[in-house]
Each structure stands twice: as C-alpha cells, then as structure tokens.
Amino acid sequence: MEKSLEIIFDKLVYSCAFEQYRGDEEFVPDHFLGFQISGATHTFHDQGTTVIKENTVVFVRKNQLIRTIKHPSKKEKYQFISITLDREILQKYALENEISTDASFSDHEKLFFKSDEFFTSYFASLQPYIDKTKEGTPRLADLKIREAIELLLQSNPDFKNLLFDFSEPYKIDLQEFMNKNFMFNVSLETFATLTGRSLSGFKRDFKKIFDITPKQWLREKRLEEAYYLIKHTNRKAADIYLDLGFENLSHFYYSFKQKFGVSTTEV
Structure with missing residues (x-):
C-alpha cells in the first residue's frame, strides 16, 4: 500500500495515497487549514462523520480528536494538503495588526466549505513546493501562513474570535x-x-x-x-x-x- 506524508516546509504537510488507508488517531493541538486536492477524506469526530470531498477547504479548530480514512478517487490518487496555524504565529499576527477578540465564536460545527477563487489560487500557489520545482524558505513559509490567516478573515471576519482566542481550555463536563x-x-x-x-x-x-x-x-x-x-x-x-x-x-x-x-x- 503506497502512501506518503511529507512536510514540504515548516507547517505545510502534503499527504498522498494510491489506495484507501486508515489514518492514525490524531489529537489536533493547533488550528489548521486544509484542502482536498483529489480523492476524499472521511473524518470521524465527536459530532459524527464528515466527508471532505475534492476541491473542498476545511478549517479544523485546535484541541480536537479525529480519525480519518483516506479514499483515492477512481481516476486520481488521494491528495490532501494542510497548513498549521499555531499559537505563536497567531499571537504575533494579532499583536502586529492590533487584533483582539470581542465575543465568543459561537459556531461549534466543523468548518468546511467549497473553495472559492481566492482559496483555489492560494492552494495552487503551493503546488510548486509539492512538486519540488521551487524551494520553500522559512520566510516564505511565514508569508504563506499569514496569507492563509488573511483569507480566513476575509471569508468571515468573525473568525478573529476563533483564531485569536488564546485562553486555556476550561474545565468541561x-x-x-x-x-x-x-x-x-x-x-x-x-x-x-x-x-x-x-x-x-x-x-x-x-x-x-x-x-x-x-x-x-x-x-x-x-x-x-x-x-x-x-x-x-x-x-x-x-x-x-x-x-x-x-x-x-x-x-x-x-x-x-x-x-x-x-x-x-x-x-
């Protein structure tokens, strides 16, 4: 069963498979933005199952438990790319842009949506690094992560109350x-x-x-x-x-x- 998981540059991960396979149990400590290039990801979480289809953008919030099954399509291998938005870069971005939260982010559902021209262009711009036709430098990685943050805020300004909430997890039931x-x-x-x-x-x-x-x-x-x-x-x-x-x-x-x-x- 041929599959690969590759870190292209810091915070950017590319996953590829030619046959269906089950991923590991995963604790997601940081927010990440992902894009289903081809195939589909069946994701099991505490709210049920979400199928991430081709050309879909998914935002997974931090502190989640997930399990995945990765399905190639009939014509194309499985390909998924994700970019991590960790606490350090989000705090730095919020400080530099004088952003603070003003409410709780009320939507508790998993966030995934059809890619628009902005997200499509963004993920297409990462393809040369996957193909190894261009080298990813630390400075470039920082710029691409910041671009991802900008796109999320552009798609929904209320995302600031999710991205820049740095409070520690509180005791839950x-x-x-x-x-x-x-x-x-x-x-x-x-x-x-x-x-x-x-x-x-x-x-x-x-x-x-x-x-x-x-x-x-x-x-x-x-x-x-x-x-x-x-x-x-x-x-x-x-x-x-x-x-x-x-x-x-x-x-x-x-x-x-x-x-x-x-x-x-x-x-």
Whole structure:
C-alpha cells in the first residue's frame, strides 16, 4: 500500500495515497487549514462523520480528536494538503495588526466549505513546493501562513474570535466528553488536556464521577459498545475493534470473552 506524508516546509504537510488507508488517531493541538486536492477524506469526530470531498477547504479548530480514512478517487490518487496555524504565529499576527477578540465564536460545527477563487489560487500557489520545482524558505513559509490567516478573515471576519482566542481550555463536563470520545485510542494525558484538567485532576474527577479508574472504564465502555454493535447491527469484530480504540484483534477477542463469557461469534 503506497502512501506518503511529507512536510514540504515548516507547517505545510502534503499527504498522498494510491489506495484507501486508515489514518492514525490524531489529537489536533493547533488550528489548521486544509484542502482536498483529489480523492476524499472521511473524518470521524465527536459530532459524527464528515466527508471532505475534492476541491473542498476545511478549517479544523485546535484541541480536537479525529480519525480519518483516506479514499483515492477512481481516476486520481488521494491528495490532501494542510497548513498549521499555531499559537505563536497567531499571537504575533494579532499583536502586529492590533487584533483582539470581542465575543465568543459561537459556531461549534466543523468548518468546511467549497473553495472559492481566492482559496483555489492560494492552494495552487503551493503546488510548486509539492512538486519540488521551487524551494520553500522559512520566510516564505511565514508569508504563506499569514496569507492563509488573511483569507480566513476575509471569508468571515468573525473568525478573529476563533483564531485569536488564546485562553486555556476550561474545565468541561467530563462525563459528557468521555461518553462522546471513549473510542479514541489516545493517552490519558490527552483526555486530561481536552477536558481542561491536569492528569492528576482528571483522574481525581473521573473517580468521583464514575467510581472507577479511567483505564478500567474505557475498557468496559468499549467492550459494551462492541457487544451492542455485534449483536444488534451484525458488525464483525475485525471491522470494529480499531474503531473502538483497541489496538490488537487477538487482545480484543480475549477481553470480550473474559467480560461476556462468550466469543464474538456466539453473541
């Protein structure tokens, strides 16, 4: 299965594949702007599934958990390009341009939209660096990131309240968050960060709410979900174990039998 992930220059990443493949579980710590050059990306997140189609621009906000499946088209390989808008450059841009937030950004949906002539021209201007016909310098990288910020603000001035909100994550409802995100195979440190807690605070609050340790709860929750999917939707264990946060199929079979007393084929 031929695929590649390449950092063209600082903050610019190009992904290419000739066959369908499943990406890793990802914690997105910084905002990024992406463009689906060809093929499609099926993105799973806490609100469901979003399909990013060819010639679509997507803005993914920071502090997200996502899982992706990358699909080439019938005629073209899979190609996706993304440019990271990290805290440092956003703070510098806000300071230089005297920008401050004046409200909360109220739209909590994932932001993706059909490319217009400005975004199309912007991403086309990155193609020579992907093709290696032009070298990307640090100064150029800085200019291209700033151009991306300008385009986002031009498309929606209210984006300033999202891009330039530098407040730390606040404590959110732990029970609601975990019930929406238990299937992501990420560290407890990541879960703690996303819920606005230190690791020790996360473990302490978790025990108060669930009366069980996070690792024990995650195992039980994932197995219960697996049982439901196998029994009521006729899904196969081999098709769901990765989606539920298990890394190894043999371990999943063992854990399932240990909890329910039957194999996955006996449910």
